[in-house]
Amino acid sequence: DVKVTQSSRYLVKRTGEKVFLECVQDMDHENMFWYRQDPGLGLRLIYFSYDVKMKEKGDIPEGYSVSREKKERFSLILESASTNQTSMYLCASSLWLGGTEAFFGQGTRLTVV
């Protein structure tokens, strides 16, 4: 059974903190994605990666960075957390770039206070 695991279900951080959200997939997928989900806005793509050490900006990359040092792990970094980054963060992976079936983690609800 395919699995995408996000390290935390809930996080509370203070404004200005550096925040790391971790995601691991066990399917040997090439591609990994980070989305944020907000009510009424759906899922918005922050960054994606199609190979180790490779990354591409999504639609809303400002205030975020990513790291992919190993194929199975994709980290989202908030360099200096702000209250407008309070959101649900979803990690996903897919077998190949351009594939339609992405497998999602359960999400991390981040609150920045």
Added chain:
Amino acid sequence: GESVGLHLPTLSVQEGDNSIINCAYSNSASDYFIWYKQESGKGPQFIIDIRSNMDKRQGQRVTVLLNKTVKHLSLQIAATQPGDSAVYFCAENHDYKLSFGAGTTVTVRA
């Protein structure tokens, strides 16, 4: 700009009836259009996709229709069950990115 959107944010359906969830898109260059289902507390899950050169595709209890003339996508669920209660997202695949709409919350009434 490019966007994928749904017509209605909520839909209430009687158990056993058919559901129709609609979506409008603006990017005619997308290769695939996809439907995802998100149950409470979980990440979205793939339901069905349709290639841009097709009009209709059927799965188990679901049918996706694509009308490229009016840039409209729909998901039909036959004999809606309580387990179909969820948020449904349409998405499109273009330039290696999956872009999602805002979602429709489907509630099934007993």
